[in-house]
Amino acid sequence: YPRKETQMEQANHTVVTHFILLGIPNTDGLQTIFFFTFLAFYLCTLLGNLLILSAILGDPRLHTPMYFFLCNLAVVDLSFPSVSIPKFLAILWAKNRTISLGGCMSQVFFFHLLGSTECLLYTVMAYDRYVAICHPLRYLLIMNRRVCALLAAGCWISSSFHATILSSLTFTLPYCGSNVVDYFFCDIFPVAKLACADTYIIQTVVFTNTGMVPVICFLLILMSYMRIVYSVVKMNSAEGRRKAASTCASHLTVVTLFFGPSALIYTQPELNMVMVTAVELFGSVVTPMLNPAIYTLRNKEVKAALRKL
16 A cells, blocks of 8 residues: 555656756845856956967977876866856846756766866876976976877766766656755756655765765875975975976966865865855866966966967
């Protein structure tokens, strides 16, 4: 008898074909201000990263491993805010809160694809800096075109598998009840809590998967910089030390901006929604906008290429 009742209850539910995004909590009356603020951030992000890409691709002197990985990072920074911000702007301006099931799946997939790729790229860039400073005479031999291409391809392909697993687990859950997502875009936890099934397995996998990737990357970056510091301390030339510090400063800054918000979100699951949203927006909008500025402010070669452009 209870089994029949369950089947009847499930029959009365409507299978979800779209979701409704509520946006940022506690922001009633501020929609216009938020719209123009995030539109300005988004346009600055697009302009800055397109300029970096154009400058590097247009200047043969910048066709080196370091700038090859910087191009990949610029592509990620162009794409990352594009996953959530255009839809968020539509919510703010046109009150268009509906997103299709396919659109929601795309947001989850590309958000985790690009987030994982960025994390892996920072690790590869740390290795590149390690080889450049600790093995300068063999740098071009070690970081040849084939190795650079394989490292970049590895970042994108492994991130694709990572994102496919997470999005598949999220959307194989049955959705037959509420379709209101209490967030400004589709992410795993806000969507999964609407499922009509136990989400323990996906929560465990997500915490393990999204936790392990940044932790392993962070440890590899830390190891690279420990070796770099050791090599810099042993240098006799003050000019050599200054050059090494200047080379690493930009990368260290963007790594801090990336891992800081990620660590806060995934190590503090009890954070209130307003705080999580603020941290998420910083990582999705502000960091991709700041990255081009960070890499150009201390870099004479990129500045020269931009002036030439």
